[in-house]
Amino acid sequence: MAQIIVVTSGKGGVGKTTSSAAIATGLALKGKKTVVIDFDIGLRNLDLIMGCERRVVYDFVNVINGEANLNQALIKDKRCDKLFILPASQTRDKDALTKEGVGRVLDDLAKDFDYIVCDSPAGIEQGAMMALYFADIAIVTTNPEVSSVRDSDRILGMLQSRSRRAEQSLEPIKEYLLLTRYSPARVKTGEMLGVEDVKEILAIELLGVIPESQSVLKASNSGVPVIIDQESDAGLAYSDTVARLLGEDVPVRFITEEKRDSLKGYLVANYVDT
Amino acid sequence: MAKQNLELKATSFTLSVLHINHHDLDLVAAELDNKLAQAPQFFLGAPLVLNLSAIQHTQIDFYALKQLLTDRNLIIVGITDASKEQIEQAKEMAIAVVKSGKQAPKAELPKRATKIVKQNVRSGQQIYAQNADLIIFGAVGNGAEVIADGSIHIYGALRGKAMAGAAGDNQSVIIANSLEAELVSIAGQYWLTEHLQQYTLNQRGCVRLDGESLTVESLPQ
Numbered sequence: 001m002a003q004i005i006v007v008t009s010g011k012g013g014v015g016k017t018t019s020s021a022a023i024a025t026g027l028a029l030k031g032k033k034t035v036v037i038d039f040d041i042g043l044r045n046l047d048l049i050m051g052c053e054r055r056v057v058y059d060f061v062n063v064i065n066g067e068a069n070l071n072q073a074l075i076k077d078k079r080c081d082k083l084f085i086l087p088a089s090q091t092r093d094k095d096a097l098t099k100e101g102v103g104r105v106l107d108d109l110a111k112d113f114d115y116i117v118c119d120s121p122a123g124i125e126q127g128a129m130m131a132l133y134f135a136d137i138a139i140v141t142t143n144p145e146v147s148s149v150r151d152s153d154r155i156l157g158m159l160q161s162r163s164r165r166a167e168q169s170l171e172p173i174k175e176y177l178l179l180t181r182y183s184p185a186r187v188k189t190g191e192m193l194g195v196e197d198v199k200e201i202l203a204i205e206l207l208g209v210i211p212e213s214q215s216v217l218k219a220s221n222s223g224v225p226v227i228i229d230q231e232s233d234a235g236l237a238y239s240d241t242v243a244r245l246l247g248e249d250v251p252v253r254f255i256t257e258e259k260r261d262s263l264k265g266y267l268v269a270n271y272v273d274t
Numbered sequence: 275m276a277k278q279n280l281e282l283k284a285t286s287f288t289l290s291v292l293h294i295n296h297h298d299l300d301l302v303a304a305e306l307d308n309k310l311a312q313a314p315q316f317f318l319g320a321p322l323v324l325n326l327s328a329i330q331h332t333q334i335d336f337y338a339l340k341q342l343l344t345d346r347n348l349i350i351v352g353i354t355d356a357s358k359e360q361i362e363q364a365k366e367m368a369i370a371v372v373k374s375g376k377q378a379p380k381a382e383l384p385k386r387a388t389k390i391v392k393q394n395v396r397s398g399q400q401i402y403a404q405n406a407d408l409i410i411f412g413a414v415g416n417g418a419e420v421i422a423d424g425s426i427h428i429y430g431a432l433r434g435k436a437m438a439g440a441a442g443d444n445q446s447v448i449i450a451n452s453l454e455a456e457l458v459s460i461a462g463q464y465w466l467t468e469h470l471q472q473y474t475l476n477q478r479g480c481v482r483l484d485g486e487s488l489t490v491e492s493l494p495q
């Protein structure tokens with residue numbers, strides 16, 4: 001039976017899709033058969049970040065409506081043969097995601113996969129609710145700022161009251177905090193909340209901290225999940241995150257200002273001055 | 275504009291009500307003398323309302339009753355719970371017929387239960403402990419609401435809203451490990467963040483009512 005992971009946040013634009021793509025890829029690279037599903041109906045972009053947008057023929061809603069079977073809709077990743085993508089429809093409305101329909105597709109996938117990663121849309125509407133409803137694990141993606149933390153708290157409430165596990169009084173969803181777009185420099189100036197502040201407010205286990213990094217935009221523009229870029233701090237941080245998800249004990253990096261970089265910046269600045 | 279010579283205002287007064295429980299006026303007089311002897315000052319010139327409910331269906335000599343009371347310096351201002359005939363008689367003697375307001379129900383202490391919540395209360399969640407105290411093992415997040423008819427104890431930070439004594443119990447308190455609330459309220463008296471912060475800076479404490487206004491008390495370490 002597969003583990004169903006929802007990557008969720010409440011607030012938009014915090015890095016859910018980036019994280020879904022990276023984590024799904026990371027799990028597959030670790031040998032886990034993984035499928036990543038785009039629940040953001042009407043605004044699909046998971047396929048762009050995964051670099052498979054040209055190969056989309058059928059989508060998630062087609063499968064729910066019985067217009068295509070899973071084999072037709074699943075896209076096999078070109079870099080990793082353990083990884084599959086189930087894209088979202090760009091045209092249909094969000095109400096196409098029914099509990100029965102989503103449940104049926106997830107049941108089918110669960111027979112075949114180790115991990116099912118659900119990339120949730122922002123908000124607390126139908127799409128987001130369906131993405132979290134069947135989850136076993138929630139990765140609550142949060143930026144280190146007040147509004148994002150509040151929305152994450154709200155989503156945690158939903159996980160505890162509106163999910164299948166809550167409704168059926170099963171063991172609760174395992175909740176993890178993934179802090180993204182973390183900028184130690186801006187934490188230091190007080191513009192952003194620190195890791196400890198967010199941990200203290202949300203009171204859930206920290207799965208990872210992904211630094212704010214140019215490499216993320218570069219990676220999504222070229223359709224390569226950033227975890228593939230093992231030169232970048234964000235890529236390494238996602239690798240650490242996946243390792244922790246699989247139970248490894250890995251220390252958190254990139255949460256203090258990097259000495260080398262600032263020194264370099266200092267030398268360059270001086271050089272230009274003189 | 276000239277000052278009016280009359281002004282009508284409704285005001286309520288508290289009056290003593292004397293229940294006449296027997297039609298035999300000799301018995302009544304004897305008992306009354308007894309009572310007056312115990313506290314003569316208290317009854318001197320006291321305005322009284324007579325409650326006649328126990329003798330509504332018997333004939334009494336109303337004039338004699340009135341005389342009996344005036345003889346003892348008691349002033350009858352009205353009667354209540356009287357029969358039709360008694361009311362007629364009272365009118366003839368220019369005594370008012372009054373109706374008592376609903377008797378305020380004795381403030382019975384409600385039996386109180388305890389509701390225990392063993393998790394963080396998240397933004398958007400609301401917990402109501404009806405006729406109960408509320409104990410939370412965890413934090414109450416911004417945008418979350420905890421309400422109790424009794425007191426609220428939070429073993430964690432209070433960042434959202436807490437309303438104790440929601441049914442009016444002004445003895446209720448709110449206790450939290452860290453008072454960072456958006457709102458605290460006891461029996462309807464409330465403070466928002468800014469006001470609360472004049473008294474405490476995210477410390478452990480107890481919010482309670484002191485008369486009409488809220489106050490924060492520090493707790494022993």
Ligand SMILES: Nc1ncnc2c1ncn2[C@@H]1O[C@H](COP(=O)(O)OP(=O)(O)OP(=O)(O)O)[C@@H](O)[C@H]1O
Binds near residue numbers: 212
């Ligand atoms: N660690 C990071 N460093 C820099 N930019 C980032 C990082 N993570 C995400 N971004 C950028 O933030 C933007 C939003 O990211 P993404 O699309 O993953 O968020 P989302 O939560 O899925 O958004 P939506 O709510 O719209 O679905 C993108 O432009 C992405 O490149």
Ligand SMILES: [Mg+2]
Binds near residue numbers: 016040119120121
């Ligand atoms: Mg997205």
